Amino acid sequence: MHRQARRAQVLRHAKRIFARKGYHRTNVADIIARAGIARGTFYLYFENKRELFEEILQQVVSELTARVLRLKVGAGEPDAVEQLRANLLRVVSYLLAERELTDILLHHSTGFDRELDEQIQAFYDRIAALIQRSLDLGVEMKLVRGADTRIMSYAILGGIKEVVAMASRRGDASVDSVVEEILNFGLTGVARPELLTSPDLGPAHNGGNGGGAGSFFGPLLD
Amino acid sequence: MHRQARRAQVLRHAKRIFARKGYHRTNVADIIARAGIARGTFYLYFENKRELFEEILQQVVSELTARVLRLKVGAGEPDAVEQLRANLLRVVSYLLAERELTDILLHHSTGFDRELDEQIQAFYDRIAALIQRSLDLGVEMKLVRGADTRIMSYAILGGIKEVVAMASRRGDASVDSVVEEILNFGLTGVARPELLTSPDLGPAHNGGNGGGAGSFFGPLLD
Amino acid sequence: MHRQARRAQVLRHAKRIFARKGYHRTNVADIIARAGIARGTFYLYFENKRELFEEILQQVVSELTARVLRLKVGAGEPDAVEQLRANLLRVVSYLLAERELTDILLHHSTGFDRELDEQIQAFYDRIAALIQRSLDLGVEMKLVRGADTRIMSYAILGGIKEVVAMASRRGDASVDSVVEEILNFGLTGVARPELLTSPDLGPAHNGGNGGGAGSFFGPLLD
Amino acid sequence: MHRQARRAQVLRHAKRIFARKGYHRTNVADIIARAGIARGTFYLYFENKRELFEEILQQVVSELTARVLRLKVGAGEPDAVEQLRANLLRVVSYLLAERELTDILLHHSTGFDRELDEQIQAFYDRIAALIQRSLDLGVEMKLVRGADTRIMSYAILGGIKEVVAMASRRGDASVDSVVEEILNFGLTGVARPELLTSPDLGPAHNGGNGGGAGSFFGPLLD
DNA sequence: GATGAATGAGTCTTCATTCAT
DNA sequence: GATGAATGAAGACTCATTCAT
Numbered sequence: 001m002h003r004q005a006r007r008a009q010v011l012r013h014a015k016r017i018f019a020r021k022g023y024h025r026t027n028v029a030d031i032i033a034r035a036g037i038a039r040g041t042f043y044l045y046f047e048n049k050r051e052l053f054e055e056i057l058q059q060v061v062s063e064l065t066a067r068v069l070r071l072k073v074g075a076g077e078p079d080a081v082e083q084l085r086a087n088l089l090r091v092v093s094y095l096l097a098e099r100e101l102t103d104i105l106l107h108h109s110t111g112f113d114r115e116l117d118e119q120i121q122a123f124y125d126r127i128a129a130l131i132q133r134s135l136d137l138g139v140e141m142k143l144v145r146g147a148d149t150r151i152m153s154y155a156i157l158g159g160i161k162e163v164v165a166m167a168s169r170r171g172d173a174s175v176d177s178v179v180e181e182i183l184n185f186g187l188t189g190v191a192r193p194e195l196l197t198s199p200d201l202g203p204a205h206n207g208g209n210g211g212g213a214g215s216f217f218g219p220l221l222d
Numbered sequence: 223m224h225r226q227a228r229r230a231q232v233l234r235h236a237k238r239i240f241a242r243k244g245y246h247r248t249n250v251a252d253i254i255a256r257a258g259i260a261r262g263t264f265y266l267y268f269e270n271k272r273e274l275f276e277e278i279l280q281q282v283v284s285e286l287t288a289r290v291l292r293l294k295v296g297a298g299e300p301d302a303v304e305q306l307r308a309n310l311l312r313v314v315s316y317l318l319a320e321r322e323l324t325d326i327l328l329h330h331s332t333g334f335d336r337e338l339d340e341q342i343q344a345f346y347d348r349i350a351a352l353i354q355r356s357l358d359l360g361v362e363m364k365l366v367r368g369a370d371t372r373i374m375s376y377a378i379l380g381g382i383k384e385v386v387a388m389a390s391r392r393g394d395a396s397v398d399s400v401v402e403e404i405l406n407f408g409l410t411g412v413a414r415p416e417l418l419t420s421p422d423l424g425p426a427h428n429g430g431n432g433g434g435a436g437s438f439f440g441p442l443l444d
Numbered sequence: 445m446h447r448q449a450r451r452a453q454v455l456r457h458a459k460r461i462f463a464r465k466g467y468h469r470t471n472v473a474d475i476i477a478r479a480g481i482a483r484g485t486f487y488l489y490f491e492n493k494r495e496l497f498e499e500i501l502q503q504v505v506s507e508l509t510a511r512v513l514r515l516k517v518g519a520g521e522p523d524a525v526e527q528l529r530a531n532l533l534r535v536v537s538y539l540l541a542e543r544e545l546t547d548i549l550l551h552h553s554t555g556f557d558r559e560l561d562e563q564i565q566a567f568y569d570r571i572a573a574l575i576q577r578s579l580d581l582g583v584e585m586k587l588v589r590g591a592d593t594r595i596m597s598y599a600i601l602g603g604i605k606e607v608v609a610m611a612s613r614r615g616d617a618s619v620d621s622v623v624e625e626i627l628n629f630g631l632t633g634v635a636r637p638e639l640l641t642s643p644d645l646g647p648a649h650n651g652g653n654g655g656g657a658g659s660f661f662g663p664l665l666d
Numbered sequence: 667m668h669r670q671a672r673r674a675q676v677l678r679h680a681k682r683i684f685a686r687k688g689y690h691r692t693n694v695a696d697i698i699a700r701a702g703i704a705r706g707t708f709y710l711y712f713e714n715k716r717e718l719f720e721e722i723l724q725q726v727v728s729e730l731t732a733r734v735l736r737l738k739v740g741a742g743e744p745d746a747v748e749q750l751r752a753n754l755l756r757v758v759s760y761l762l763a764e765r766e767l768t769d770i771l772l773h774h775s776t777g778f779d780r781e782l783d784e785q786i787q788a789f790y791d792r793i794a795a796l797i798q799r800s801l802d803l804g805v806e807m808k809l810v811r812g813a814d815t816r817i818m819s820y821a822i823l824g825g826i827k828e829v830v831a832m833a834s835r836r837g838d839a840s841v842d843s844v845v846e847e848i849l850n851f852g853l854t855g856v857a858r859p860e861l862l863t864s865p866d867l868g869p870a871h872n873g874g875n876g877g878g879a880g881s882f883f884g885p886l887l888d
Numbered sequence: 889g890a891t892g893a894a895t896g897a898g899t900c901t902t903c904a905t906t907c908a909t
Numbered sequence: 910g911a912t913g914a915a916t917g918a919a920g921a922c923t924c925a926t927t928c929a930t
Binding site: 468631 | 688844
């Protein structure tokens with residue numbers, strides 16, 4: 001078997017096991033048993049267990065990075081929201097399709113190795129930075145309200161991670177609905193939009209029975 | 223030294239180490255060295271390493287659970303948003319104050335033990351359920367737009383986790399600003415509120431230059 | 445509580461546990477828990493676990509030694525068999541009454557400590573020597589056939605041990621029947637006595653149907 | 667080295683050490699040091715220390731079981747005593763040749779593990795049952811006196827064990843003499859055969875000078 | 889290339905014993 | 910005398926990695 005084919009074979013089996021049992025509970029013995037190769041053979045193709053894991057992780061990271069495109073502004077470019085939606089769609093559909101990889105990335109991804117941990121963190125930071133850029137752009141375009149876009153971007157990232165993790169865990173939830181909900185939520189939050197700009201509702205009406213829409217959201221919008 | 227004092231001492235040191243190195247890279251030797259006790263002493267107070275870790279985790283989980291109160295609706299109750307803010311404030315200030323515990327909960331919290339993993343997941347699910355209840359309540363009160371509140375609740379939870387993790391990592395960011403940003407983001411999303419209800423902007427204007435506010439958010443609000 | 449009373453209390457509980465679990469599986473923790481004393485108190489009364497065990501063992505050994513009397517020959521002395529029977533009766537009734545001690549002596553009595561093992565062996569050797577003396581006496585008196593009385597004595601000792609062990613294990617079997625069987629067996633073996641001296645049966649008739657009594661036992665009695 | 671060879675090598679060394687020091691005082695370190703292998707290698711061939719010991723024990727048990735044949739009755743079959751003698755010869759010569767194994771079986775064989783203890787007891791019970799069958803057969807054939815053959819069989823078993831143990835310990839004593847003595851003793855006991863059937867001696871003469879043959883054995887033969 | 893036997897550092901855990909209070 | 914917290918040596922077992930065949 002040729003080098004790449006062999007590597008692929010081992011990677012394929014390893015993914016499953018890592019996803020199921022996590023990094024530490026997975027032994028080389030598990031992997032070679034599944035892959036049907038000898039102990040020594042494993043080390044012919046991978047420096048060590050950690051490198052194998054890293055490679056799997058790298059794969060997801062690359063895939064995902066490739067699926068997140070910078071928003072383009074300008075005549076002839078699609079609607080910004082469309083671009084966002086397309087990004088999300090690509091990312092979420094990959095994540096939900098490659099359940100095993102997703103699980104590895106979302107759950108078993110910390111505490112092995114300082115270096116590896118940092119790589120994963122760096123990946124997320126990169127994603128957050130992309131999101132932040134989009135937000136900053138939106139602010140410039142007066143589409144996005146002024147706010148701490150760094151915090152916002154992590155909130156968005158975290159929301160995506162958690163929703164995808166949940167969807168992956170439960171197995172239900174279509175990619176489309178997940179994407180739409182994330183998008184809606186990210187853009188508009190939970191409030192009914194009508195309530196957000198009513199001229200007659202504001203901080204002034206704050207007290208009272210606590211049920212007025214204005215007193216609910218008003219103060220948040222400075 | 224008396225039982226409770228000794229336990230506390232060991233717990234205190236263990237927290238630090240677990241937070242710094244994670245569960246697997248921390249060994250009993252590390253803990254006893256830090257705590258300045260003998261090997262046997264450790265096992266006098268804790269069944270084993272796992273049990274110690276579990277206890278630390280349980281502590282955070284209890285603390286947090288106690289800090290999240292159900293929203294109360296009715297005359298004489300504070301504004302719902304105020305209640306949300308208070309919850310967030312209690313949670314976030316605890317998390318940012320107890321940095322070590324936070325790190326343990328947010329990062330090193332998976333892949334030890336199926337049982338332990340499940341406990342943590344159950345905790346998050348409980349929190350998500352609380353959030354969802356509040357959202358459902360909001361929907362009923364016509365304050366929250368109709369949507370899949372389960373997904374929403376996980377998005378909110380994820381947002382909080384990620385922002386707190388980031389804030390904890392970076393060390394900057396005041397509790398107040400973190401809370402306000404999360405609250406704003408959760409309630410209103412990223413969009414400028416004015417854009418959300420303009421009567422003359424809607425799905426119809428979807429195509430085109432991709433820059434119009436309506437074409438940006440309109441389609442999301444069906 | 446006075447020294448001797450305390451010792452006795454601990455010894456009493458320890459016996460039970462040693463009998464049930466053997467020396468190695470019994471911990472000091474078990475003993476003090478049962479005896480209701482503190483860890484340190486244990487070491488106030490016994491040098492260590494081994495010494496405690498040794499003391500228990502010594503107790504049995506002394507009791508048994510006292511119950512085995514030398515056969516006395518001479519006018520006015522009871523029948524030799526009666527003396528044997530009386531010895532056996534005293535020994536066996538003690539062993540079956542003190543089931544726990546018996547179990548310790550018979551089962552858990554080797555492999556701790558070279559020294560302890562040797563003490564036990566020495567005890568058995570002493571018993572065997574006593575038996576051998578009786579046999580030698582019997583030979584002198586022409587009551588016992590000439591043979592290797594050392595081997596004989598160990599055979600008898602072993603027989604007693606095994607039968608008592610079995611009786612102790614099963615719980616049935618009266619002391620009397622055990623004693624009678626041992627005695628009968630020791631003195632006469634298994635053969636029907638008539639067969640042993642019939643003049644017309646002997647080695648000569650050896651071949652044939654393999655069932656003749658002479659051909660069965662004859663050759664043994666040269 | 668190939669699997670079977672390595673196992674055999676480890677078993678060989680382990681036997682010696684177990685025999686010398688007993689189960690508990692023998693540790694894995696001893697065994698691997700003797701066998702000249704690394705710690706991990708040990709666990710490549712044996713699940714754990716207990717399993718290794720069990721295997722050694724099993725080996726003796728199997729060997730011995732194979733050496734004890736059921737007595738066959740019928741025309742053309744060898745004399746029953748000859749068959750007994752052959753059984754004993756096979757068993758005793760194995761036990762005295764494999765001194766180490768014998769020591770393990772006879773001395774260090776209790777108190778590890780309830781399960782292991784029970785296996786050993788079961789083995790002895792099996793042997794006792796075999797002996798009892800032979801005795802019952804003898805009774806039927808009117809060669810063996812009526813008696814409690816279960817007790818008898820344990821007495822015989824115990825006799826063999828103790829004599830072999832002694833012979834193994836002392837190192838003197840030929841297999842042949844051991845076998846003959848056991849056989850003689852088992853069949854005829856210690857009494858001079860002439861004394862057993864003299865018509866003029868019986869219970870009636872019980873008292874007296876304690877030296878008369880009849881008063882010695884008579885009462886035993888009811 | 890492939891194999892799988894061998895390695896040994898690393899960890900956890902137990903438990904008899906000591907000693908300050 | 911009594912206590913029980915503290916000790917640490919001892920021992921079992923794991924598993925990633927190496928290397929001779």
